[in-house]
Amino acid sequence: MSTLKHKGKGPQAITANGLRNGPVVYLDPNYQWSTSFDDALISEDPDIIEKMRHAGDAAENANLVVGVYFIDVSAETGLPVRYRERFRTNGPSYDPGTPPHDSFVPTFIGG
Amino acid sequence: MYRYDEFDHEFVRARTRQFRGQVERRLKGTLTEDQFKPLRLMNGLYLQLHAYMLRVAIPYGTFNATQMRQLAMIADKYDRGYGHITTRQNIQFNWPELVDVPDILDDLADVEMHAIQTSGNCIRNVTSDPWAGAAADELEDPRATAELLRQWSSLHPEFTYLPRKFKIAVIASQKDRAVLKAHDIGIQIIKNDLDQIGYKIFVGGGLGRTPIIGKELVEFLPRIELLPYLEATMRVYNRYGRRDNKYKARIKILVTEMGIDAFKAEVDDEYSYLSPSDIAVSKDEIARITSYFAPPAFENLASSDADYERARRKNIDFARWAQNNVARHKVDGYAIVNISLKPIDGAPGDITSAQMRVVADLAEKYSFGEIRATHEQNLVLPYVKKSDLFALYMSLQDNALQADNIGLITDIICCPGMDYCALATARSIPVSQAIAERFSDPVRQQTIGEMKIKISGCINACGHHHVGHIGILGLEKAGVESYQIKLGGDGSETAAIGDVTGKGFSQDELIDAIERVVDLYLNNRNDNERFVDTYRRIGMGPFKEVLYDAA
Numbered sequence: 001m002s003t004l005k006h007k008g009k010g011p012q013a014i015t016a017n018g019l020r021n022g023p024v025v026y027l028d029p030n031y032q033w034s035t036s037f038d039d040a041l042i043s044e045d046p047d048i049i050e051k052m053r054h055a056g057d058a059a060e061n062a063n064l065v066v067g068v069y070f071i072d073v074s075a076e077t078g079l080p081v082r083y084r085e086r087f088r089t090n091g092p093s094y095d096p097g098t099p100p101h102d103s104f105v106p107t108f109i110g111g
Numbered sequence: 112m113y114r115y116d117e118f119d120h121e122f123v124r125a126r127t128r129q130f131r132g133q134v135e136r137r138l139k140g141t142l143t144e145d146q147f148k149p150l151r152l153m154n155g156l157y158l159q160l161h162a163y164m165l166r167v168a169i170p171y172g173t174f175n176a177t178q179m180r181q182l183a184m185i186a187d188k189y190d191r192g193y194g195h196i197t198t199r200q201n202i203q204f205n206w207p208e209l210v211d212v213p214d215i216l217d218d219l220a221d222v223e224m225h226a227i228q229t230s231g232n233c234i235r236n237v238t239s240d241p242w243a244g245a246a247a248d249e250l251e252d253p254r255a256t257a258e259l260l261r262q263w264s265s266l267h268p269e270f271t272y273l274p275r276k277f278k279i280a281v282i283a284s285q286k287d288r289a290v291l292k293a294h295d296i297g298i299q300i301i302k303n304d305l306d307q308i309g310y311k312i313f314v315g316g317g318l319g320r321t322p323i324i325g326k327e328l329v330e331f332l333p334r335i336e337l338l339p340y341l342e343a344t345m346r347v348y349n350r351y352g353r354r355d356n357k358y359k360a361r362i363k364i365l366v367t368e369m370g371i372d373a374f375k376a377e378v379d380d381e382y383s384y385l386s387p388s389d390i391a392v393s394k395d396e397i398a399r400i401t402s403y404f405a406p407p408a409f410e411n412l413a414s415s416d417a418d419y420e421r422a423r424r425k426n427i428d429f430a431r432w433a434q435n436n437v438a439r440h441k442v443d444g445y446a447i448v449n450i451s452l453k454p455i456d457g458a459p460g461d462i463t464s465a466q467m468r469v470v471a472d473l474a475e476k477y478s479f480g481e482i483r484a485t486h487e488q489n490l491v492l493p494y495v496k497k498s499d500l501f502a503l504y505m506s507l508q509d510n511a512l513q514a515d516n517i518g519l520i521t522d523i524i525c526c527p528g529m530d531y532c533a534l535a536t537a538r539s540i541p542v543s544q545a546i547a548e549r550f551s552d553p554v555r556q557q558t559i560g561e562m563k564i565k566i567s568g569c570i571n572a573c574g575h576h577h578v579g580h581i582g583i584l585g586l587e588k589a590g591v592e593s594y595q596i597k598l599g600g601d602g603s604e605t606a607a608i609g610d611v612t613g614k615g616f617s618q619d620e621l622i623d624a625i626e627r628v629v630d631l632y633l634n635n636r637n638d639n640e641r642f643v644d645t646y647r648r649i650g651m652g653p654f655k656e657v658l659y660d661a662a
Contacts, residue, residue: 020138021208022163063140067158083590084160084529084536091161092530094540096461097191097206104191106162107208 004056008072012049013040013080014056015088016065023106024088025065031055033065035106037080037089042073064110112173112481113258113403115223122266123220126227130154131213138210153233155226156212160533165207166229167219171239171257171281172200172484174224176471179482181222183467189215194467196452196460198524198575199278200238200484201229205531227265232273234264234345238280240288241485244404245447245493247439250300250308253283255401256337259392260298262400263338270345274352275360277345278317287604290486292316292325293578295362296344303331310337314344314374315366320570322577322608323363326371328378334397339387340378347377407479407494412444416497429504431553432515437500446497448478450490450507451514451522455547458540459525460488469510477503486575487524489517520562520629521547524575528568528585529592535568537585537592538618542566545622550629559629561641563602578602580643581625582609594621598628598654599646610651612658627657 006012014027018035025033026040031051034040043049049070056068072081080086087093095101115123133150136142142150151157155166167182182202186194189211190204197203207215219225228236237257244252260279264270270277280289283300291297297313310332316325332340348362351369366374423430438447450470452460462470474482474492477499483491495503507513516522523546526532528539543566550556565579569586576582582597593615600609616624629642631653636645646654 017158017162020210022158022161022206024161060144061140063138066144081590083587083592087529087538088160092540093538094458094530094544096193096458096463098193099191 016068152230155229179471183464186464241483292606318572343382414443422501524565526574539568
């Protein structure tokens with residue numbers, strides 16, 4: 001039974017984490033998953049949002065992603081509305097990891 | 112230090128095998144996330160903002176060079192080349208992949224480590240004084256008691272599904288270096304009028320969204336009664352602790368709602384039904400556990416060392432480091448070395464794999480192989496000869512580990528905040544860095560003296576902001592990070608919860624605001640009075656004025 005609901009206002013995107021490897025992922029226009037928000041499918045169309053919901057549920061059921069949810073996207077900026085979600089698109093602002101975050105490509109198997 | 116016996120080895124291996132199977136079932140889909148989540152949490156695996164996070168237990172903060180090298184190997188092989196020391200003396204990795212976690216747990220088991228009791232509603236990893244076994248002021252090594260509690264609490268069937276997580280700390284000195292009274296149960300090893308050693312027990316302390324200082328439950332508990340009495344206490348909590356509301360489920364809420372006297376009456380009643388002899392551990396077993404913490408083979412040395420004193424006179428940087436980072440040892444000719452993980456531009460508590468290997472080498476060379484993690488997110492080499500201090504310092508300097516700020520304004524406790532944590536409402540690392548940058552001048556730091564700044568990126572208070580001399584809480588206000596300031600908190604034996612100054616500050620305003628608070632203190636202090644003492648003397652009024660009227 002799906003618990004994935006869209007309660008937001010305005011344009012929507014879908015995000016999750018990859019199940020096997022953990023990276024932040026967004027549903028893209030091909031209904032595949034991308035680790036970049038730039039690729040995210042953003043829509044206000046109720047029919048497309050319904051398809052996005054199906055795709056999110058299906059990916060969760062197929063053990064591809066975990067913790068799927070809709071996020072509100074600003075029509076003006078094209079960025080997530082909530083501060084937390086804007087922040088999440090970029091990765092940490094301080095990252096001592098090697099390689100540094102800008103060049104770090106998270107693994108995502110599937111999608 | 113404690114070494115695994117056969118039982119420990121088998122138990123940890125069995126748990127790892129079990130988790131490997133659970134991960135396989137999760138990936139195949141025969142376990143749903145709802146089913147899997149409590150299982151992964153029992154093995155220290157969280158799903159954070161950007162990735163999974165694995166929290167590895169360091170029981171009472173004690174580990175050795177071999178274990179540190181293995182952590183470095185894990186950081187390189189499975190993560191991104193660093194680890195993060197937490198306020199519960201553990202270490203966490205920010206970027207592991209789920210598929211690798213069973214292998215990581217196997218690698219940890221190879222060096223007698225695991226991630227059990229680092230999450231979930233169980234009795235968590237027991238914490239202690241990071242100077243245990245070395246502190247000049249301790250009655251005995253508190254780790255023997257901490258280890259006894261570890262063995263008692265690990266997978267205790269009755270206490271595996273508590274209403275909420277449960278944190279215990281043990282110290283053995285008047286000075287509190289473990290924030291005892293912010294724990295669900297705090298145990299202080301004391302001596303009574305008859306010169307017998309026993310335990311003073313505090314209960315119901317905690318930070319989080321409802322900060323409460325622990326209250327005294329027992330003034331003096333004879334040693335042999337410790338486990339039975341704790342068992343009675345846990346039973347009362349397990350029975351009456353709230354399960355309807357996660358935010359009211361900690362023992363502190365129960366103790367507050369019942370009142371300490373009524374709570375104690377319940378515990379004493381429960382205790383009267385127990386057969387202490389069924390639960391208490393034999394003297395032989397206590398002796399066996401204590402023997403693991405026998406002091407290392409200290410040499411007979413003079414209390415002062417001429418070469419060390421000469422190096423202090425000749426090298427001003429070394430002198431400053433020695434003044435701030437080196438503490439008095441209980442054995443003549445030895446010192447406790449605090450390695451600060453608070454470089455001005457770093458994230459508090461972060462350590463790279465290369466630095467881990469350096470610390471492991473230094474521990475082997477100079478400290479009988481032993482290392483400690485502190486709740487203030489630093490490391491300790493507990494048994495260093497004074498004559499080795501200068502050479503040790505030079506190696507630290509070569510590896511960017513020479514920060515000389517222990518206990519000073521830039522020795523900040525800071526949670527990962529929104530940079531890493533899924534619960535956070537604001538970032539905390541950049542705030543910590545900006546404060547450190549503003550106060551980076553070592554002379555100014557020295558002038559300010561003891562100052563505990565603690566920063567949390569949400570109300571759950573992992574960064575201990577309630578007990579910071581200056582506490583900072585990051586919140587999100589209308590899509591922007593906003594920071595509330597608390598003053599006068601204290602995490603030591605004179606524990607106190609800080610007072611909120613008023614409305615929050617933006618990240619830009621905050622650092623100036625902190626500076627105004629510090630300047631006001633410097634202008635008003637008597638002699639060498641600490642910040643927190645000045646605050647207690649002059650009160651909130653003048654600080655509020657410089658924070659809000661001057662701006």
